Amino acid sequence: xxxxxxxxxxxxxxxxxxxxxxxxxxxxxxxxxxxxxxxxxxxxxxxxxxxxxxxxxxxxxxxxxxxxxxxxxxxxxxxxxxxxxxxxxxxxxxxxxxxxxxxxxxxxxxxxxxxxxxxxxxxxxxxxxxxxxxxxxxxxxxxxxxxxxxxxxxxxxxxxxxxxxxxxxxxxxxxxxxxxxxxxxxxxxxxxxxxxxxxxxxxxxxxxxxxxxxxxxxxxxxxxxxxxxxxxxxxxxxxxxxxxxxxxxxxxxxxxxxxxxxxxxxxxxxxxxxxxxxxxxxxxxxxxxxxxxxxxxxxxxxxxxxxxxxxxxxxxxxxxxxxxxxxxxxxxxxxxxxxxxxxxxxxxxxxxxxxxxxxxxxxxxxxxxxxxxxxxxxxxxxxxxxxxxxxxxxxxxxxxxxxxxxxxxxxxxxxxxxxxxxxxxxxxxxxxxxxxxxxxxxxxxxxxxxxxxxxxxxxxxxxxxxxxxxxxxxxxxxxxxxxxxxxxxxxxxxx
Amino acid sequence: xxxxxxxxxxxxxxxxxxxxxxxxxxxxxxxxxxxxxxxxxxxxxxxxxxxxxxxxxxxxxxxxxxxxxxxxxxxxxxxxxxxxxxxxxxxxxxxxxxxxxxxxxxxxxxxxxxxxxxxxxxxxxxxxxxxxxxxxxxxxxxxxxxxxxxxxxxxxxxxxxxxxxxxxxxxxxxxxxxxxxxxxxxxxxxxxxxxxxxxxxxxxxxxxxxxxxxxxxxxxxxxxxxxxxxxxxxxxxxxxxxxxxxxxxxxxxxxxxxxxxxxxxxxxxxxxxxxxxxxxxxxxxxxxxxxxxxxxxxxxxxxxxxxxxxxxxxxxxxx
Numbered sequence: 001x002x003x004x005x006x007x008x009x010x011x012x013x014x015x016x017x018x019x020x021x022x023x024x025x026x027x028x029x030x031x032x033x034x035x036x037x038x039x040x041x042x043x044x045x046x047x048x049x050x051x052x053x054x055x056x057x058x059x060x061x062x063x064x065x066x067x068x069x070x071x072x073x074x075x076x077x078x079x080x081x082x083x084x085x086x087x088x089x090x091x092x093x094x095x096x097x098x099x100x101x102x103x104x105x106x107x108x109x110x111x112x113x114x115x116x117x118x119x120x121x122x123x124x125x126x127x128x129x130x131x132x133x134x135x136x137x138x139x140x141x142x143x144x145x146x147x148x149x150x151x152x153x154x155x156x157x158x159x160x161x162x163x164x165x166x167x168x169x170x171x172x173x174x175x176x177x178x179x180x181x182x183x184x185x186x187x188x189x190x191x192x193x194x195x196x197x198x199x200x201x202x203x204x205x206x207x208x209x210x211x212x213x214x215x216x217x218x219x220x221x222x223x224x225x226x227x228x229x230x231x232x233x234x235x236x237x238x239x240x241x242x243x244x245x246x247x248x249x250x251x252x253x254x255x256x257x258x259x260x261x262x263x264x265x266x267x268x269x270x271x272x273x274x275x276x277x278x279x280x281x282x283x284x285x286x287x288x289x290x291x292x293x294x295x296x297x298x299x300x301x302x303x304x305x306x307x308x309x310x311x312x313x314x315x316x317x318x319x320x321x322x323x324x325x326x327x328x329x330x331x332x333x334x335x336x337x338x339x340x341x342x343x344x345x346x347x348x349x350x351x352x353x354x355x356x357x358x359x360x361x362x363x364x365x366x367x368x369x370x371x372x373x374x375x376x377x378x379x380x381x382x383x384x385x386x387x388x389x390x391x392x393x394x395x396x397x398x399x400x401x402x403x404x405x406x407x408x409x410x411x412x413x414x415x416x417x418x419x420x421x422x423x424x425x426x427x428x429x430x431x432x433x434x435x436x437x438x439x440x441x442x443x444x445x446x447x448x449x450x451x452x453x454x455x456x457x458x459x460x461x462x463x464x465x466x467x468x469x470x471x472x473x474x475x476x477x478x479x480x481x482x483x484x485x486x487x488x489x490x491x492x493x494x495x
Numbered sequence: 496x497x498x499x500x501x502x503x504x505x506x507x508x509x510x511x512x513x514x515x516x517x518x519x520x521x522x523x524x525x526x527x528x529x530x531x532x533x534x535x536x537x538x539x540x541x542x543x544x545x546x547x548x549x550x551x552x553x554x555x556x557x558x559x560x561x562x563x564x565x566x567x568x569x570x571x572x573x574x575x576x577x578x579x580x581x582x583x584x585x586x587x588x589x590x591x592x593x594x595x596x597x598x599x600x601x602x603x604x605x606x607x608x609x610x611x612x613x614x615x616x617x618x619x620x621x622x623x624x625x626x627x628x629x630x631x632x633x634x635x636x637x638x639x640x641x642x643x644x645x646x647x648x649x650x651x652x653x654x655x656x657x658x659x660x661x662x663x664x665x666x667x668x669x670x671x672x673x674x675x676x677x678x679x680x681x682x683x684x685x686x687x688x689x690x691x692x693x694x695x696x697x698x699x700x701x702x703x704x705x706x707x708x709x710x711x712x713x714x715x716x717x718x719x720x721x722x723x724x725x726x727x728x729x730x731x732x733x734x735x736x737x738x739x740x741x742x743x744x745x746x747x748x749x750x751x752x753x754x755x756x757x758x759x760x761x762x763x764x765x766x767x768x769x770x771x772x773x774x775x776x777x778x779x780x781x782x783x784x785x786x787x788x789x790x791x792x793x794x795x796x797x798x799x800x801x802x803x804x805x806x807x808x809x810x811x812x813x814x
Contacts, residue, residue: 303703326705340703343696345763354693354704361686368684408704 570737
């Protein structure tokens, strides 16, 4: 029995079963794609393979020998390498390329002294294997490009002679040329007997580089085999038969343009976009993680420095900070609500009234009774639980926290609401409540921009959908004219 | 445990007072308490400044030397330049604000770490006041290098700030109490006060909510400098001379007071009432130790230990 075999893997978090008897098989020297929607269980399966999580049941065998991984160290020793998606989290930015490549090697070795000459020639060899011959061994890693950092991590993984390497969304932020170079590298390492587990949402890439694939859905394997499967079939396997895809009823939007951006530059992806929201319209922006959605949202409200035109109600704006955007009536509900949206150690009341201080404190002096009235009415209309205005924000559940973040804008005179992944990490019930708020805002004539990677939500709520890939809008459709499968296909950069 | 955390500071103050009263005859007397309160008033003023910088999630190490600079500035205005009360007050206050502006520029515009930037400013300001005085204190009738004696003197109206009494209460204590109340009301009941807290609580969320965070951070450093200068003025008035580096020991006491304040009534964040109680605690403890003949150099060990204790408490508060 050659190759890597994960047999009957079961994993549960509490009552929730995430993996339900998964069999996953990778042959030596192949590139094996692992596919699935968000929440299908990909990350959990890979975390088990990398020794980060321990499965509830099931075994892992390499070349017929059964292994139990109690920690990532065990997995590394057995030849499993993991190149994480967030490369910066795994690197030491101020240390040199040479030290970063050897990080694991140095930690693992027993003797306290080592020969620098030997090590440097070892690193030179490793860098040559990943195609980084040109890189100076002594350059600090923070001066390297993202692509180089990724390859440095790959070199580090190879230093412990890994034979099965997990690549998690490796091309999410790479240019076409860099992607080509990465693929050439993979091809070359394949000939040396290294196998890759390739996680990506970009189906055309998978067809290009992978030999076989496994598709996960809701914690079970629904397909294992050749990559030559038609794209439509792959998407159908990933999505499954879903009875609950509710097609949004057709709404005619004829209001005046409320908010427009023209040639707005997104610094991170180095692209520009144009977009218009009309009165009463819900514009959905669909894109995978790494497509540049958050960067676009933050560029729109001038949270990051950028160039381009912003027009509100026909008037050109010159914004230098979110404050200017807010004063023009553009509100932003950020993706990271704990980090960017809430004052966690403050009360719900103070969080809700932070934008209304000019109303409740006309002469600087805060009218505490009016503050309480406003907070209580927001809490009851949004069904925030617990309903106490003096509860601390940090003690609320994710869904209730999100309602607080949205709630602080509701009584301002905002006209445009920008939501960035507003349903991330909240339960189904809270999701419905958030949708209800958004819909009623649209009915009041507000303009909504809704960023998400969940296509289903967009079909549910949006009027117009822009599909975003690598920082560009590749498509603009009416929500009632498209289907779930089509959207998934488009987001994956569909050919 | 929760009770101890909430009311621990108050319990500690009561215990310390009870202990010293029981062991020292002259501790629990009006004269001694008025003395304690006088010294507390200076520390509290400086500590309120630090509290403002802590509220916006900054830190100001330069307050001690700013207080020294203010002491010298008042003394110089009065003794060397024969100025009136108003000038002897406004010059040090403006200098304090100026130091705050420097700190704000370094931490906000140049984005230097606050601890290191204000450490550097602390040295510079200290050097400035030493250079200006050439290391000599300024006092009444001091001989001048170019011959003769200094033309001016510490005028009674200025000395009243640190030495006078109103209704039998030291004026500096009244001043401190009024300022504590005002600062407390400002921070808890006004829009601006709320903005200071929000800025410190989560800078990015505050910015995304439209709060001009950098402006509030700059205000906090300027307020911190002004309060340090006020502390320096009261100090000059109390000792009646412009002593070089007189404000240096205030830094440690004020920092400890502000951090002890974190835990008072379980606030978990910097607050003025807590700062006042913190400085009372330190003042009582140091006074008692002095009366027990613990030498001043050994008191530094106690101060350091108190700061560690206070930091540990504020760390628990954040969890």
